[in-house]
Amino acid sequence: DAGVIQSPRHEVTEMGQEVTLRCKPISGHDYLFWYRQTMMRGLELLIYFNNNVPIDDSGMPEDRFSAKMPNASFSNLKIQPSEPRDSAVYFCASSSGQPHEQFFGPGTRLTVL
């Protein structure tokens, strides 16, 4: 298996633009997680899905952020409009069954100018 796939790996955009981050989980995994990592705040859980259904989105910073999982093999995270403080590395992870170890993707480094 190729592991968790994220695209793009790097994204540079200007303030106010819409940003879409994409994730393909490992085939057969029924949990999908979106995290954000910054130097100041460390690793933050934004939202997670189970069987394509959002379970906990309490970590989503504000209404500018939205995430969907239309099917078991794809999820996206959108930021509209983007702001410089959204600059971070965004990770997607997936897991399934015991012991629920999460497999992380390589991350998308987002820079908002």
Next chain:
Amino acid sequence: GEDVEQSLFLSVREGDSSVINCTYTDSSSTYLYWYKQEPGAGLQLLTYIFSNMDMKQDQRLTVLLNKKDKHLSLRIADTQTGDSAIYFCASRPGSQGNLIFGKGTKLSVKP
């Protein structure tokens, strides 16, 4: 809510043992994990321990769990420069699907 705490930095000399400590608050945690993050990469699972165990050994890695004190440690024997990375402790509360991560301990290995 649930919390996982770990010290932010640890520096050791090559060949010495490293011990990274972690405390967690949720007594219902079923599994506890150690992840490693190298620069520019995602987190990679190193090892995990089930809550009814008190020790797990895997080559140079030894995990100790003190469930009474809610304390987890990771010992790396014969630490190498390639072990330099950030190490995250995580717990899985009860029956939830998510993990609670600590802020990570940056391990620096000096030659």
